[in-house]
Amino acid sequence: MEKILVGLKRVVDYNVRVRVRSDGSGVETDGVKMSINPFDEIALEEALRIKERGEAGEVIVISIGSSDVRQQLRTGLAMGADRAILVETDAQTDPLTSARILLEIIKREDPGLVLLGKQAIDNDHNQTGQMLAALWGRPQATFASELVLDGDQATVTREVDIGLESIEIDLPAVVTTDLRLNEPRYVKLPDIMKAKKKPLDQIPLADLDIEASAALNETAFAPPEERQKGIIVDDVAGLVAALQDKGLL
Amino acid sequence: MxxxxxxxxxxxxxxxxxxxxxxxxxxxxxxxxxxxxxxxxxxxxxxxxxxxxxxxxxxxxxxxxxxxxxxxxxxxxxxxxxxxxxxxxxxxxxxxxxxxxxxxxxxxxxxxxxxxxxxxxxxxxxxxxxxxxxxxxxxxxxxxxxxxxxxxxxxxxxxxxxxxxxxxASVDADIPGHTRFIELRSGKSDRPDLQTAAKVVSGGRALGSAENFDLIYKLADALGAGVGASRAAVDAGYVPNEMQVGQTGKIIAPELYIAIGISGAIQHLTGIKDAGTIVAINKDGEAPIFEIADIGLVGDLFKIVPELEAAVGAASGRE
CATH class of the missing domain: 3.40.50.620 (HUPs)
Structure with missing residues (x-):
């Protein structure tokens, strides 16, 4: 295929312990380390491997967000993507809007495959890929742990609750990645330098004709309920006694 | 309406x-x-x-x-x-x-x-x-x-x-042919289903191998429990993916959850926060799992788990 489109979302780094602002207006993101959503990194790695096998000509990374997101797109370029597209908006887009934006870019680029992370680790929505596939009228293969291309078809192994499911899909299609699809490569310093020369197109969201969605209104944020501090027992006898106390043995 | x-x-x-x-x-x-x-x-x-x-x-x-x-x-x-x-x-x-x-x-x-x-x-x-x-x-x-x-x-x-x-209902819908199911590979198990079991025993990377995971299965069987695992244990190939508990795996709420050799990354903890009682067994007393455990036992799992299995067997035998 000619092109693979990969979505990258800028999120709070997965090692950061996120805290809710004391006024409940959201979570603290000021001064917090931001990274590519880990599932999206896996999506990009898969696209790069497909290209390196000679099964795709070009890998395009796309993101939606403020100009800050260029940082993550540059990282994607340093990993090996050929070019980047930033659909620029200061607003947080909801999954339906994100899917509509991606569809608009698909119409322009005509990729043979779209690879996205199965969920972003900030909102944990797990929606955008499925929505994109629906709007596009194309197959979706979510939670992929193996992807084998064969001409205008692909076989995808999906991680489902009861095991591993295999499906066959016609291309083009949307595939969303699970953790065990691959292990993303590390970026090397010379690649970071080279990435600076690769094209990064910025398209203002207003230039795309995107239908507005009725957004869900997030009205309050709260920390989760804390669990009570527990006890430490000295040995197995102590553990058994504690479990019997609670009626669990 | x-x-x-x-x-x-x-x-x-x-x-x-x-x-x-x-x-x-x-x-x-x-x-x-x-x-x-x-x-x-x-x-x-x-x-x-x-x-x-x-x-x-x-x-x-x-x-x-x-x-x-x-x-x-x-x-x-x-x-x-x-x-x-x-x-x-x-x-x-x-x-x-x-x-x-x-x-x-x-x-x-x-x-x-x-x-x-x-x-x-x-x-x-x-x-x-x-x-x-x-x-x-x-x-x-x-x-x-x-x-x-x-x-x-x-x-x-x-x-x-x-x-x-x-x-x-007879439904008039365009059913696409572009997506075809091939097969489902499922680890058949007689144990209680992880997502609905009242008791769950989970193992982590500290088990060290797929063979050693038998310790977890034996304890689970003594308790009549389902079996889960941390992402690290799944990634290491000790157990299949459907056993993963956590943010991107299964979110569960058993009455009793026993985490063995699991350090407790936040992604794992999010999968067990609603458990009734959380027990942690880990050799590292500083492991984050102890922050949310109701009952903690610091020590060598290879010693503790067989002992616990025997004690559970004895306790249920007395009933």
Whole structure:
């Protein structure tokens, strides 16, 4: 295929312990380390491997967000993507809007495959890929742990609750990645330098004709309920006694 | 009028427990009439099973040979075809529902509320974000269908004893041929199902090998427990993927959860926060798992677990 489109979302780094602002207006993101959503990194790695096998000509990374997101797109370029597209908006887009934006870019680029992370680790929505596939009228293969291309078809192994499911899909299609699809490569310093020369197109969201969605209104944020501090027992006898106390043995 | 359409999850022969949990969530919405759609190849007995759940008002049986295995691209247009007149369309937040419901939402032109953990009103819900480190209140817009998935660990199963009517629906929908089910590989197990077991024993990377994971299975069998694992143990190949507990694996709420050799990354902890009692066994007393454990035991799991298994056997033998 000619092109693979990969979505990258800028999120709070997965090692950061996120805290809710004391006024409940959201979570603290000021001064917090931001990274590519880990599932999206896996999506990009898969696209790069497909290209390196000679099964795709070009890998395009796309993101939606403020100009800050260029940082993550540059990282994607340093990993090996050929070019980047930033659909620029200061607003947080909801999954339906994100899917509509991606569809608009698909119409322009005509990729043979779209690879996205199965969920972003900030909102944990797990929606955008499925929505994109629906709007596009194309197959979706979510939670992929193996992807084998064969001409205008692909076989995808999906991680489902009861095991591993295999499906066959016609291309083009949307595939969303699970953790065990691959292990993303590390970026090397010379690649970071080279990435600076690769094209990064910025398209203002207003230039795309995107239908507005009725957004869900997030009205309050709260920390989760804390669990009570527990006890430490000295040995197995102590553990058994504690479990019997609670009626669990 | 609040009319809720639930999408039943099943494997063709029996209804997944997630369905009864969705019913409980839906029944918390005031003055709701609850209908459950069973999309199957031949759903008569499945529909009968669902009709027995209390609070269910009607079961809609949609039979189609294309529904012999749940493929989102095939089910979604059929659901949209019967969605007219419903204010809410809910599915479980299992891999079945996570795959399917956003496709339904997009076809209906609405956003989805993922992982409802509590109902505040007909259009107001709470859900976890950031791996459960924050809980957000979400208001859905009025006048549009509310499409959502239900975080099943947050709900008890609806009781039996109901007697809903069953209605066969013929659905006029374009069923695509672009997505074809090939096979399901499933580790057959006689142990209790991880997502609904009252007791769960999980092992982590510290087990060191697939062979050593036998320690976990033996303890689980002595307790009559389901078996789970941390991501590290799955990644290391000790156990299959369907055993992973955590943010991106299974979110569970057993009465008793025993974490063995699991350090407790936040992604894992988010999967067990609703457990009744959490027991941690780990050689590192500083491991984060001890921050949320109700009962902690610091020490060598290879010594402790066989001892515990013997003690559990003896304790249950006395009963």
């Amino acid at each position: 609040t009319r809720i359409l639930l999408i039943a999850e099943h494997d063709g022969t029996s209804v997944n427990p997630s369905t009864a949990k969705c019913v409980t969530c839906a029944s918390e919405i005031p003055d709701a009439e609850i209908h459950v759609a069973v999309l199957a190849k031949d759903g008569a007995s499945l529909a009968g099973e669902v009709a027995g759940l209390t609070s269910v008002d009607k079961v809609i049986q949609v039979d189609n040979p294309a529904n012999s295995y749940p493929v989102a691209a095939i089910l979604a247009p059929q659901i949209v075809a019967i969605a007219d007149g419903y204010s809410h369309i809910f599915g479980p937040s299992t891999t079945f529902g996570k795959d399917l419901m956003p496709r339904v939402a997009a076809l209906l032109g609405v956003n989805q509320i993922s992982d409802i953990m509590s109902v505040l009103g007909s259009h107001s819900f709470r859900r976890p974000i950031y791996a459960g480190n924050a809980i957000v209140t979400v208001e859905a817009p009025a006048g549009l269908p509310v499409v959502a998935t239900v975080r099943i660990a947050s709900y008890a199963s609806a009781a039996g004893g109901g007697s809903a009517s069953i209605e066969a």
